[in-house]
Amino acid sequence: MIPAGFEYHRPADIASAIALLQQHGDEARVIAGGHSLIPMMKLRMADLSHLVDLQGISGLSGITIGEGSVSIGAMTTQNALITDAALAEAVPILREAALQIADPQVRYLGTVGGNVANGDPGNDMPGLMQCLDATYTLVGPDGERQVAARDFYEAAYFTAREDEEILTAITIPIPAAKGYAYVKQKRKIGDYATAAAAVLLGEGFASVAMTNLADTPVHSDAASAALAEGDVEGCVREALQAIDPQEDMRGPIAFKKHVAGVILRRAITKAQERAA
Structure with missing residues (x-):
């Protein structure tokens, strides 16, 4: 398994990275x-002639906790999500999910932005971001725009991101819900999920999303509404109808x-146990 030849670029800023994407297009x-x-x-x-590495661009990593939301730079590693105490307090389900991604070696280098941006239905973070109602910041030749995670995924490996855009940050409203869980079944350490579920639960509120059970992550409004009313089996029934x-x-x-x-x-x- 050896990739085809390609030219490697390491721009120093976002503008240079975007210029490279404009210059080389689909390649x-x-x-x-x-x-x-x-x-x-x-x-x-993936057959590419040009690889644009974002590691040399400053300002794309880091976690900022605001009064009502959390901002996470796209180059923030999974390990940083695990070790940030303030983030674990504000949005603990992020830490729980990140701990289940691959293994420590991968989590030290793998980034949250890379996990959500490429549209792989097996990745853990896209479904979780839909459960959390996160918003992605995309920067391209025409400037910056915001896209809701629930609107971002169109099909396997196809997203709302344009070819010349770069996902730079993720904004997550701090959940009022006290109950949370990310549960994942996989064949072995490091594998994608056979199935995974993200759940947020509060007083009169719930959010449910599933991973690797369709060609996109699945956030179900109907399943969330059923769970908010305390109907567990109704929630499961609606979620199973939504997956493919x-x-x-x-x-x-x-x-x-x-x-x-x-x-x-x-x-x-x-x-439910955590919300009690």
Whole structure:
């Protein structure tokens, strides 16, 4: 598994990175931590002539806790999400999810921006960001714009990000909910989820999202509404109607639906215990 030849660029600022994307078009792609893109390049699933590394650009990492929201730079590593005490207090489900991503070696380099930006349905953060109602900041030739995480994912590896745009930050409203859980079933350490569920639960409020059970993450308004009313089985029923798993090495469709129901019930139970 060796990638095809490519030209490596390490710009010093966002404007230079965008200029490279404009110059090389479809032949160029930005890279953050590399744990999503490099495997695709090795498998020749991504054939690129130009790789634009964001590591040399300052100001793209860091966590800022505001009164009502959290801002996370796209180049912030998963490990930083785990070790930031203020973030763990404000949005503890982020730490819980990050601890379940791959292994420590990956989490030290893998970035939250890279995890959410490329549209891989198996990544953990996209579904979680939909559960949290996060907003992505995209910067391109025409300036900056905001896109809700729930509107960002269009199909597997297809998103609302334009080819010449770069995702620079994520903004998350601090949840009023005290109950939370991110529960994931996977075959082995480091693997994608067979099924994963993110749940937020508060007084008259709930939010539910599922991971790797369709070609995009699945946030279900109907499942969230049912759970907000205390109807656990109604929530599970609505979530299972919203997903669209495909048979692959992780199992047939019926098995994935069964696992999805089990994992979602576990996440709801954990969130209820924490909310009590």
